[in-house]
Amino acid sequence: xxxxxxxxxxxxxxxxxxxxxxxxxxxxxxxxxxxxxxxxxxxxxxxxxxxxxxxxxxxxxxxxxxxxxxxxxxxxxxxxxxxxxxxxxxxxxxxxxxxxxxxxxxxxxxxxxx
Amino acid sequence: xxxxxxxxxxxxxxxxxxxxxxxxxxxxxxxxxxxxxxxxxxxxxxxxxxxxxxxxxxxxxxxxxxxxxxxxxxxxxxxxxxxxxxxxxxxxxxxxxxxxxxxxxxxxxxxxx
Numbered sequence: 001x002x003x004x005x006x007x008x009x010x011x012x013x014x015x016x017x018x019x020x021x022x023x024x025x026x027x028x029x030x031x032x033x034x035x036x037x038x039x040x041x042x043x044x045x046x047x048x049x050x051x052x053x054x055x056x057x058x059x060x061x062x063x064x065x066x067x068x069x070x071x072x073x074x075x076x077x078x079x080x081x082x083x084x085x086x087x088x089x090x091x092x093x094x095x096x097x098x099x100x101x102x103x104x105x106x107x108x109x110x111x112x113x114x
Numbered sequence: 115x116x117x118x119x120x121x122x123x124x125x126x127x128x129x130x131x132x133x134x135x136x137x138x139x140x141x142x143x144x145x146x147x148x149x150x151x152x153x154x155x156x157x158x159x160x161x162x163x164x165x166x167x168x169x170x171x172x173x174x175x176x177x178x179x180x181x182x183x184x185x186x187x188x189x190x191x192x193x194x195x196x197x198x199x200x201x202x203x204x205x206x207x208x209x210x211x212x213x214x215x216x217x218x219x220x221x222x223x224x225x226x227x
Contacts, residue, residue: 006156042220102216
């Protein structure tokens with residue numbers, strides 16, 4: 001069965017510090033992986049996605065993520081966090097070729113302190 | 115204007131009432147989804163539709179029904195609302211021809227008293 005695990009419910013970082021949000025997935029085929037961000041009162045916005053090729057993908061707002069097949073992970077990183085990055089982050093796995101069913105993790109809430 | 119529009123954005127209702135949440139999109143996508151978001155549970159799929167004649171249950175469809183009135187419109191109904199259906203509901207769309215990115219509406223917050 002497909003599943004996505006985000007082990008960290010809540011993370012607090014200082015502005016300017018680096019950030020890594022963890023995501024592990026369970027999927028029977030080649031995964032299509034996504035990170036979405038949800039700002040307060042807003043819908044979800046795509047940060048980045050991985051389908052194939054280079055395992056390090058770049059996204060918007062200075063985020064990047066690395067796909068590690070051996071670890072079934074797709075961790076999100078940012079070298080220097082800004083106060084505006086405070087939001088909820090969701091990792092998702094999808095099956096483009098088998099019907100676009102998407103499975104989401106439970107989310108990680110990020111707080112940024114000055 | 116938003117590409118994916120949900121109405122109403124907020125609704126308070128009473129137990130037993132019928133509620134409809136509506137979603138319309140201008141992206142020309144064929145695939146539409148309804149998700150429910152609860153704190154600590156992430157997003158869970160209620161129903162999805164790949165075209166007007168194709169409706170599929172998601173992981174938590176009990177107590178909900180949907181209607182795909184047109185390619186651009188996908189409505190979610192609660193025939194008899196109950197308090198544990200209090201949640202934030204999202205509509206999302208994607209194209210079967212693209213790389214799978216979901217485009218979300220801004221959400222409909224439903225409170226059932």
